[in-house]
Amino acid sequence: MSDTRYLDRGTPPERFARGWHCLGLATAFGDGRPHAVEAFGGKLVVWQDSKGEINVLDGYCRHMGGDLTQGTVKGDEIACPFHDWRWGGDGKCKAIPYARRVPLRARTQKYPVVVRNGQVLIWHDVEGSAPDLDILPPVLPGIGTDEYTDWTWEVLDVPTAHCREIIDNVVDMAHFFYIHFAFPTNFRNVFEGHMATQFMESTGRPDVDGAGYGDEGLMLKSEASYFGPSYMVNWIHVDYKGFETEVVLINCHVPTSDNSFKLQYGVCVKKPEGVDDATAEYIGKRYSETFKEGFEQDVAIWLNKAPVQNPLLCEEDGPVYQLRRWYEQFYVDRADVTAEMTDRFEFEVDTTKANEFWQEEVAENLRKKAEEESRPADEAAAASSSAMTNG
Amino acid sequence: MASFVPTSADTLEDQRLYTRARLTEVACLDCLATVGVKKNSEHHTSIQWTAEARAHCPELSRRANGRDSHYACPRMIASIEAAVREDRIPIGAEDGY
Numbered sequence: 051m052s053d054t055r056y057l058d059r060g061t062p063p064e065r066f067a068r069g070w071h072c073l074g075l076a077t078a079f080g081d082g083r084p085h086a087v088e089a090f091g092g093k094l095v096v097w098q099d100s101k102g103e104i105n106v107l108d109g110y111c112r113h114m115g116g117d118l119t120q121g122t123v124k125g126d127e128i129a130c131p132f133h134d135w136r137w138g139g140d141g142k143c144k145a146i147p148y149a150r151r152v153p154l155r156a157r158t159q160k161y162p163v164v165v166r167n168g169q170v171l172i173w174h175d176v177e178g179s180a181p182d183l184d185i186l187p188p189v190l191p192g193i194g195t196d197e198y199t200d201w202t203w204e205v206l207d208v209p210t211a212h213c214r215e216i217i218d219n220v221v222d223m224a225h226f227f228y229i230h231f232a233f234p235t236n237f238r239n240v241f242e243g244h245m246a247t248q249f250m251e252s253t254g255r256p257d258v259d260g261a262g263y264g265d266e267g268l269m270l271k272s273e274a275s276y277f278g279p280s281y282m283v284n285w286i287h288v289d290y291k292g293f294e295t296e297v298v299l300i301n302c303h304v305p306t307s308d309n310s311f312k313l314q315y316g317v318c319v320k321k322p323e324g325v326d327d328a329t330a331e332y333i334g335k336r337y338s339e340t341f342k343e344g345f346e347q348d349v350a351i352w353l354n355k356a357p358v359q360n361p362l363l364c365e366e367d368g369p370v371y372q373l374r375r376w377y378e379q380f381y382v383d384r385a386d387v388t389a390e391m392t393d394r395f396e397f398e399v400d401t402t403k404a405n406e407f408w409q410e411e412v413a414e415n416l417r418k419k420a421e422e423e424s425r426p427a428d429e430a431a432a433a434s435s436s437a438m439t440n441g
Numbered sequence: 442m443a444s445f446v447p448t449s450a451d452t453l454e455d456q457r458l459y460t461r462a463r464l465t466e467v468a469c470l471d472c473l474a475t476v477g478v479k480k481n482s483e484h485h486t487s488i489q490w491t492a493e494a495r496a497h498c499p500e501l502s503r504r505a506n507g508r509d510s511h512y513a514c515p516r517m518i519a520s521i522e523a524a525v526r527e528d529r530i531p532i533g534a535e536d537g538y
Contacts, residue, residue, distance in 0.1 A: 058452045063444035214445070240511045242490075247511045273508070285508075359445060360452040363459065365481045365534040371459035374445070381444030390460075394490035394501075396513055400482045 060359025062212050062308045066090045067380035068175040069244070069278035070186060072302040074314060075203050076165045079104055084128055086119035088312065089304045090174060094161065095119045099126035105139030106172050108159035112143070139163075167193050168201055169300070169316070171281070177383060185244045187277040190298060193318060198298070199330050201316040202338035206345055211352040213280070213303050213311040217377050219348065220248045220276065221368030223399045227408055229347045231255040231264025237401055239369055241376040242394040247275040257415035263344055267291040279380035280304065288337075296320035297337050301345075313349070315341055366404045369397040458538045464489055465530045470523060471516040473497040478521055481534035486521065488513070 073079075073087050073096060085096040086109060093109035095118040107128065109119050116132030123129070127136040127144050136145040141160030143152050161172040162181040167190045173181035192198055208215075219225070226234040236251035254268040263270065267290055274284035284299040300316045317338040321330040361370050372395050379391040447453060464477030464487075474497040477489035495501060500514040524530050 056449055056451065058447050058449045060448060060452070061446045065444065240513075242510070249511070273511070275508075275511070359447045360449070360455045362537070364537045365485065367537070369459075369487065371456055375456075375460060378444060389492055393492060394495050396486070396488040396490075398484065398486045400484035402484055403482075 055362060056360070057356060057358060058360040059357045062357070063381045064308070065176050065381060066174060066305050067279035068177070068179075068384075069173070069280060069380055070164070070171045070181075071174055071280050071304050072300070072314065073106070073170045073172060073304065074205075075201055075316070076104060076168055076170050078203070079170060082123050084119050084121055084123060087304070088306045091305075091307050093117075093119060094172075095121070095128055096170070097123050097128055099123070099139060101126065103139060104163050104165060104170055106161040106163050106170075107137055107139070107141060111135055111137070112156060112158045113146075167300075179384065185278055187281050187283060190283070192320070193298065196321075198318045198320055199327075199334035201300075201318050202334055203314065203316045204338060204342060206313040206315075206342075206349060207310075208303075208313055208349055208352060209310045211311070211355075212309055212357060213305050214374070214377065215352045215355075215357075216301075216303060216311075216313060216348070217246075217276070217279075217373065218370060220246050220274070221370050221373045221397075223250075223368050223401065224366060224404065225348075225351075226250070226252060226263060227255070227404075229351060230344050231258040232268075232270075233405055233408060234399075235401055235405060237368065237399040239373070239397045239399075240394070241372060243392050244278050244379075245275050246373060246376050247273065249273050255412055257412045257419065263340075265290070265340075274299075274301075279377065293322075295322060295333065295337075299337075299341055313345060315345060317341060366400065368399050369395070372397065462538060463531070463535065465524075467517075467521050467524045467530070469498070469514075469517050470520045472499060474517065476517065478524070478530055480525065480530050480532045483532060485534075488517070488521070 079085050079096050080098050082098060087094045087096055094106050095109045096104065096106050098104050107118065109117060111118055111130040111132060113135050114132055116130040118128050118130055121129050121131045124136060127138050129136050134147050135143055137158060138144045141158050143156030146152055161174065164171045164186060166186060221239055223234050223237045226232045232252040232254055234250050234252045238249040240247045250272045252263060252270045254263060254265045256266040258264050269289040271287040272284060274282055276282045280303050282301040284301060286297040286299060288295045288297055297317060297319050303311045303313045305311045317334055319330065319334045319337060363370060375391055379387045463479050466475055467478045468475045474494040476494050479487040498514055500516055501510065504510040
């Protein structure tokens with residue numbers, strides 16, 4: 051038997067996760083036109099009707115497969131561009147303008163919709179269950195009022211990775227140092243039911259011109275919870291050089307195939323006292339840019355890494371296997387969810403040794419950097435003094 | 442049916458090692474909850490609850506489903522610390538698990 055460690059890539063699931071998935075800000079769909087959203091291996095059509103309700107159906111007409119996202123909103127229905135079949139938000143065909151009657155079987159795939167915190171959430175379950183309203187993400191107090199800035203919203207395409215890669219971040223203490231240039235000084239996880247939480251305290255690395263988490267003056271206290279398989283609320287208390295801000299970051303995704311997903315994130319900040327609205331919105335945008343850099347750092351890794359079903363862990367790593375056991379519940383039939391997947395599990399990572407080693411590494415980097423910075427100055431000085439003697 | 446399927450039997454053994462091996466039972470000193478505990482070092486703690494233990498814990502039950510339900514039960518933490526002091530929990534990892 052070889053003692054070489056085998057990397058088990060595993061095989062990705064054949065289904066998409068059961069649960070609430072966020073499609074974006076409700077305001078993005080409010081213009082009375084159909085919108086296309088790539089999701090679950092296909093395309094969805096999203097539109098707002100005259101009552102202000104947002105509707106989501108499968109994007110292709112059950113008649114001859116016309117693309118409903120290129121259709122027109124007529125009254126409360128979406129009309130197919132091919133033969134004008136009219137589909138209601140309940141999934142039923144309401145009218146066929148040239149037909150004597152509508153076939154009884156004219157029902158298409160509809161996705162139950164809830165607008166929460168200004169965001170459109172849809173329920174997805176391959177078993178076709180009724181939407182589970184008890185496991186919706188929480189209503190965020192103060193958000194949508196004058197107390198907070200408006201949501202920013204960005205989408206990043208991740209064309210060649212399974213969305214489990216982003217889930218793994220929940221437990222990945224060490225990547226915050228290497229990828230996001232921060233010292234995670236405190237790191238805990240709790241998984242229970244449909245929720246998985248990460249607590250982290252971090253400070254930026256002084257040896258890297260780090261944007262994002264890596265800004266030297268940045269101290270974060272972060273509490274991030276997944277509510278189901280794809281929607282995370284991250285409450286972040288930021289202390290930036292003594293200036294404190296409460297930031298709420300939504301990090302969510304929609305799987306587009308078994309090897310791709312769209313990562314979406316939105317930020318709003320509690321308006322600091324004595325700061326006018328324009329400045330507060332600016333602060334929100336700056337945080338959004340900060341997290342953009344963070345997510346791009348992650349994406350760069352995901353696009354090149356191998357999937358790993360058997361990660362090899364060291365003592366400083368977080369509970370990857372327990373997290374994946376929790377995540378598994380969304381990929382099996384309801385009847386097959388086991389107690390282990392949802393039972394409460396708590397894990398505190400020992401960050402002490404890691405931080406000792408990292409402090410040494412950073413000190414060494416700073417020393418080298420100082421050396422490099424002083425060298426060209428010496429050379430320049432030498433060059434200029436020789437020029438003077440020659441002149 | 443499993444979803445993310447390993448391609449090697451060794452992976453199943455890894456799953457068992459990382460999630461189930463070396464758990465020591467610790468009973469709460471204040472309620473009837475008993476949990477599985479592992480300590481890879483002084484500062485590391487892994488706590489595996491069961492539905493039964495969870496139902497016994499008045500502290501966690503009281504918190505319902507709000508954000509504070511993420512925090513550990515201080516009584517259970519104290520019980521684990523007592524077990525550590527009494528050398529009932531081995532401290533140290535075995536090749537990373």
